[in-house]
Amino acid sequence: MKYVTTVWQDHGFFVDPRAYLAELPTFQDRLPAGAREFACDPAHYALGHGNSRCVKDLALSGIHVPTDKSGGLTLECAPNQWKHDSGLRISYSGVTHFSVDYEHAIDWMPVDTVLLDEILPDEDGGCVHEISLTDATITVRCQDLRAEWGDARTDAAR
Template sequence: MEFARADWDPELHGFRVDPSAYLAELPRLRAALPPGAWAFASDEGHYRLGSGTRCVKDLGLAGVDIPGGKDSGLTLAFVPSKWKHDAGLRIRYTGVRHFSITYKHAIDWMETDTVLLDEILPHDAGCSHEIVLTDAVIIVHCRDLAAVWGGVGSSGRESG
């Protein structure tokens, strides 16, 4: 990530997360981000790390749906943390030009990879969304995205 920080701290035996540099930069990115990406990144609760029910931190990656068509998009589903969220999150990407998941740690004591922090930046494709998880990094370059809270139960399947 260019501005936000999510790094393992061996002294703490845990992760240090800090979105402050990204939040300072975010107002300058408004005109360059697609509408859906801007709405998600600038949501009031998105980076409210300690208490926000709409904060991405601590959501668990539940699934990746890659339809067969070239411009069909991509969907990531995240389950809620039982200590923080009242609903899960589904992010639908349109006009996807790049998608990758890179595993970087060997944390085998965790049941699921959870979100530490994310960052959405302007990109030639429209926007770039980088999501740092406890054990991996997801990168998507796309035309735009739509983030929808709710509809994802604790199993990662549609609820409601």
């Protein structure tokens, strides 16, 4: 990621979105509407307790790639039972790149959980969404995305 920090330190992850939040006002108008709404949501990076709309600690529960060439993709994240009221579904449109890169192995965790993410504008008017997980990084280059909090089939990780 360019601005967000997610690094392993001794016995846990250090995460810091402050550099991203400082830069966000300089490029938020270049983000597509759905990506801008999600990135600029004040709760998105509010790491403190009592915030059920922060992406940190969501559990990746599904990746749905269509078999046609529609350019769609959906990621589903289950709520953390101690933090979130509901799960999160992110639907991407106009996907031109999707990858999951495994960087290390933390085999004592039953699922990959979200550390943090960042959304940056792409030169073609779309965006690049990078999600740092405990074991991997997901990268999606797309025209736009829609993030919906709710009862997506995501209660399995509770």
